[in-house]
Amino acid sequence: MTNVIEAEGLTKWYGRRRGIVEVDFVVAEGEVFGFLGPNGAGKTTTIRLLLGFLRPSAGRAAIFGLDCWTAAPAAHTRVAYVGSEPGYLGELTAGEQLDYLGTLRGLPRGAWRPLAERLDLDPNVHIRKLSRGNRQKIGVVQAFMGHETLLLMDEPSSGLDPLMQREFLALVAEARAAGRTVFLSSHNLPEVERACDRVGIIREGRLVDISTVGELLGSHWRSVNLALETPPAAGTFELPNVEIVAVTGREVHLMVRGDINPLLDRIASLSVRDVAITTPDIEDIFLRFYHAPETGTPEAGAR
């Protein structure tokens, strides 16, 4: 599988102000890559470097092997981009704005119509009269209306209502099914959890972790509370990755990390009245990265 995006030691300083520092990652063809971080962490700087709007202070970034700074227009022939707060022209209608951008991308006029109908976007209303959510719909249509093989999206669903967010996730899934690559910058953690194959977490300009969503969730402890019909025999829960927190009669509290299947098999052999498995969601994990010291802990070390 070829790499669509490559960033090597990518660094950007705005004078003495930090943008991003030595960011390394690759995004493979057909992958949906989530880029997580709070405001000011460096997400937008990274995307602006990928789009060639900024010249790297050090390192390099390439899209389809083309240098993002020196060969930006050539790279853009295969990229569709939508920003978090695009400054659409209020004097144009949504349809006119989309036609303008479509023409620059080599698309026929009206290429946006099917998506606009799907997202219930009125193309004939002047943009200055649209709500923030409807303006954001233009961004979603703009991103998906072409056939570019890489979608670069910077918080594209902020401002969308829950129904539209679901539609957005469906579009991402369709793009992935069609073999397109998606780079999705977001601080909407459930969205990233549902849409992405891998997630990069950026903190204070540095990439502190890259994992698959499964790895990210699986590498953290889950809490398991069991209520059994009878007290368990000694050694029942002595399993790899399982830590016994407390056994009080028929009540058992365990912590499990990694592969949970051996524990589930053991539980299945017992007579169980109730079971509760609490899985930390990606938000818990994300917050752990942000509360951990910058260096010195395995979870905060860049991969």
Added chain:
Amino acid sequence: MNAALRLEMRRSRTLLLWLAVIALGYGAMLAVFYPVFRDNSKLVDQYLSLFPKEFLAAFGMEGSLSDPGVFFSSYIGGMLWPIVAAIAGISMATRPTASDLERGFLELPLSTPLSRVRYLASAVAGQVTGMAILAAATVAGVLLAGWLVGAPFDAGGFALAGIVAWAFGCAVAAVTTLVAVVTLSRGLAAGATAGALLAMYLMNALARIQPDLAWLGDLSAFRYYQATPIIDHGRFPWGDFSIFGLVAVAAWTASLWAFRRRDLSA
């Protein structure tokens, strides 16, 4: 016409329309009154003789107002046109770079295969076209109204004056484009251009009033925009036109060079 230029012209059309209406209307209104100056030239000259010569020279009134060239220079070439050119130049030159970056629009066209150079070149083409429309409207108003009131002006001379006015406007727009690209600040670029034009106007006036400060006039763009000899003698000032042309081409070229190489962040 490419999509970027089409959009550029569409975004400028309201501004250009209103400025053209103002230039056309103002020129026409003055031309309607021109026969009064022409038919009463002795009285007008007598009235003007009450003013100090330096004062009249400062505002380009060197000669009789019954003279078509002096008339045009006094009321339009030296007064209306610099204002129209400054408003259009500043507005059209700061919008595609500094202003669109500040509002978040710039990233939309530049995330497509459109290169920065082609994007800005389209904007420059829009400026050239816009200035031509305004210069034509400014001259047309005078010619049309003069013809209607029985004071036909020399169309050839006025057309040549319009060409130099266009070159002056292009130079203003080009320098503003360069300042906007370098600073990426609409306010700074607009303020710097307006301030520089005002300073050059005063320098030119000062140079005419005070012979010891004549050298100041050479530093002013207004020194090179003299419509009177063009209209009265039909001589096209190739030297002055070339200066404006060189400034415009150099500033636009530098803008394209700088825009291609600089970071784009608000």
